[in-house]
Amino acid sequence: MTFVLPTKSEIASAAQIVYAAMPPTPQYQWQQISDALGAEIWLKHENHTPVGAFKVRGGLVYMQELLHHLPQATGVISATRGNHGQSVAFATRRCGLAATIVVPHGNSKEQNAAMRALGANLIEHGNEFQESREYAIALAEEQRLHMIPSFHRDLVRGVATYWMELFNAQPELDVVYVPIGQGSGICAAIAARDALGLSTRVIGVVSSHALGYKLSFEQKRKLESPVTTQIADGMACRVPDDGSLEVVLRHADDVVAVSDDEIRAAMKLLFTATHNVAEGAGAASLAAAIQAGAMLKGKKVGLPLSGGNIDHQIFAKVLQP
Incomplete structure (x- = not known):
């Protein structure tokens, strides 16, 4: 069965539910990150929700x-x-x-x-x-x-509210990078983009130590892949979800992979430039943008800091010189 993306009105009704429990989260352009990437980088702070994640x-x-x-x-x-x-x-x-x-x-x-x-x-x-x-x-x-499944249309409706906040605030984004775990984040980004009729490119980000969605995207069929990531728990997906994979195959512009070392470097940059804590998956979007390098020069880029829940002992090691 084809997965039907939430409509603009359905996302709006979801927002009423969400905002009864929490306010919208901010999006900021952090200049040190923009300077480091040579692009206009807008960071969406989902690490500021009541549970520290989207x-x-x-x-x-x-x-x-x-x-x-x-x-x-x-x-x-x-x-x-x-x-x-x-x-x-x-x-x-x-x-x-x-x-x-x-x-x-x-x-x-x-x-x-x-x-x-x-x-x-x-x-x-x-x-x-x-x-x-x-x-x-x-x-x-x-x-x-x-x-409760890890992927469901109502979960996507709720998550899409943060993408509507970002896209309404910054409708001229050229590209957004979205970490993929079980897929609600990237499907929500696609739903919000399409609901607003934007041309923003949506690029999924997986761990290079959990390649299920990337391999499936490249070969246009569901493929499992072993999980060996040590830092990106939220992306530790061995088996892609059928519903989210269908959306990714139909609507994502690309899927890229970042290593644990690249994620650690992004976590450290986020902290030194913004003093915000990012868990591994929460920093994956920035890691992918850094990896893209010159391709983003002069572009306007949206990156979710999608979660800040990391054990303090692990984070302390990330910050070590």
């Missing part, structure tokens, strides 16, 4: 629609590496529902603590996201919980 927007919209269509729902379950889980826990707490979140062993300690603080019942299972996801699906059936 995912909360999708969680709020999804939960509102769930209660509308299934008012008898009492509990939900999902799998995550962190930001999606925080968004689910934040939204369910506002709605009075119970949330169970499954994470892989070795997941971020600070992400786990944040999800527990928001009231989630946290379960550790598996060594990677896909194993956690499959276990969550089994638990959902066993315990009669509603399984």
